[in-house]
Amino acid sequence: MSRKEEKALQKEQEKQEHKAQKVQGSLAASTWVGLIVGFLLLILLIVFIMQNQQQVPMNFLKWSGEFPAGVAYLIFAVAGALLMALVGGLRMLELRRQVRKQAKRKRN
Structure with a gap:
């Protein structure tokens, strides 16, 4: 195997290891995002209710x-x-x- 092929193979292995080390999203993170979106919608709902008091x-x-x-x-x-x-x-x-x-x- 030539030196270039060895470097290419090593680079590919490093990419695979890097992919394996990436942290994937979690249920807690998704829940947190959902809570933030729900809280923002709640604020909009409160504003709507306050503006429609007739x-x-x-x-x-x-x-x-x-x-x-x-x-x-x-x-x-x-x-x-x-x-x-x-x-x-x-x-x-x-x-x-x-x-x-x-x-x-x-x-x-």
């Missing part, structure tokens, strides 16, 4: 009353998020049940 009439089924518009939007947004979480939770339970059934079939 009273608006609300009627829902047999309930009625007047609320500040920003608070009413917040209540409906939270209710929508809870509904989505409920549907997502039911879907996860359904998938978990299917996985258990498949695992049981494989054992038998």
